[in-house]
Amino acid sequence: MDDKMMKIGEMAQFNRVSVTTLRLYDKVGILKPCYTDPETNYRYYSIHQKARLDMIQYMKELGMSLGEIREILEKGDIQLIESTLISKKKQAKEEMAQLKLRIGAISRAIESVEQFRKAPDCGMLTVEYISHRKVYVMHTDTNFYEHDISVYEEILEDLKENLINQGLPQVYYCNAGTIMKKEDFLSLKMVSHEIFLFVDDDFPDHESLRRIDSAMYACIYLDSFDDEPEYAKRLLAYCEDHGYAVCGDYICEVLTEFNVFHSEKRSMFLRLQVPLRFR
Amino acid sequence: MDDKMMKIGEMAQFNRVSVTTLRLYDKVGILKPCYTDPETNYRYYSIHQKARLDMIQYMKELGMSLGEIREILEKGDIQLIESTLISKKKQAKEEMAQLKLRIGAISRAIESVEQFRKAPDCGMLTVEYISHRKVYVMHTDTNFYEHDISVYEEILEDLKENLINQGLPQVYYCNAGTIMKKEDFLSLKMVSHEIFLFVDDDFPDHESLRRIDSAMYACIYLDSFDDEPEYAKRLLAYCEDHGYAVCGDYICEVLTEFNVFHSEKRSMFLRLQVPLRFR
């Protein structure tokens, strides 16, 4: 009775999809108009086709591709539907985990930019409280300070590879740093065999993971790796002048690394730091 | 010194990207090789370009498009970086919310398929416990039972539109049902002005939301809307025969709707139900 035919525009409006979409669905064969005028090629839809279109939209929202939808609609097989749904669920959960990591990474990046903007002048000496951090550490046989930047790059690449090989999210590849033994710092020997990346507090447990305790740190800011020995020296002098007792390893922390722009502005920002014991 | 030039293949391997990708980055201008042989057009990269490639990969992981990355790299503007990051974070959070809803929807769909597979025969009468449910209800002036399926389709479409207009996720458009007043059921008048959709337990509060309490229900299963009056009659007779006291409104619940396949198998599954009071 109510077999009122709709032209493509009406059908589209009725279902809140675009005309283009309906034409596409026709072409890929998931929703053929129930009548096509052979003269004009006009498509005519019946109201009964709404259910099918609903189903298509619903499946799309479940994350299925048009191809998958077609397969399901053609075969009408419950088994297939269920297995598709289950795989979609798994997939969605993986996406979810990815997304969580990404949000964490973005947050850290924003933090990092903030810090960059508000950072003190180059050469500034401070004593500040730094709360605990978690790092992913890699040991290397080479001493960074004996080589130029390209060796550092290579080691960084190794570190990245390590992370990937162990199935850890690459997102964590962000701000790196190096560790130097307390003794070496105190004698200004400039030798380091440990490179690290900061990771989230809730990063999955792993043997290469180390916790750096919170503490008061003597810090000095600078904007180039080249100046590190010079500034390390200043940092040590500062500690000695004030009678601060160094109580742990020296860390060279990359706060921000924007050394990738065409512009020649300051683009890197480092903080050298040693933990202090008072009392 | 270490200005060792790498050919595109080495550079690709060193950074775990494809050669194609490097060529693309060259073309879109986000990573130009530091030297291109004008005779052969061979691309040569320096190890120093690794940092930039790292940055690109990092930004990609943060969800940026190559266009956005190019803009950032070109302008090198901290403000722009920060605002981009902030908008990416917002976007990621929205995606997250979407994804959560989707996972919920998929879970319900799987449930629904399970139920369909294990469903009793058509005409089966049961008394079963159904735990509480939350529904999004819409009132209509028309009585479904006085009209054919196309009116029902239209109302369903209205309901869908309502959901969208109120900014509620469309994912919830899944299994619909209708409610008939207890009195009308008892006198088999077949009149309903209320249509609903099931929603998640944690669906955001809303005036059109109603909770259907858990209860023991007398139920009958069927596979076509057309048979509803007949089966409602049987359900009532069943209650009367057993002396069951109906204590609430009658619900016609669509358990599964697969009426979209080409195949002519049973594709819809309904459960008529009335709550009972014992004791």
Added chain:
DNA sequence: CAAAACTCTAAGGTTAGATTAGAGTTTTTG
């Protein structure tokens, strides 16, 4: 009966590459 509104097909654009073909270049191997 003309204008407005609609529909048709076909082609090209979107992302971030992958793939392929055909030609040229560099490195390795005997």
Added chain:
DNA sequence: CAAAAACTCTAATCTAACCTTAGAGTTTTG
């Protein structure tokens, strides 16, 4: 040192799910 192997080049085509546009034809409206 020449041939073979490995590499690189450009350009075109492919992916998904549409959107946009152009030019031509059709239906509805005033």
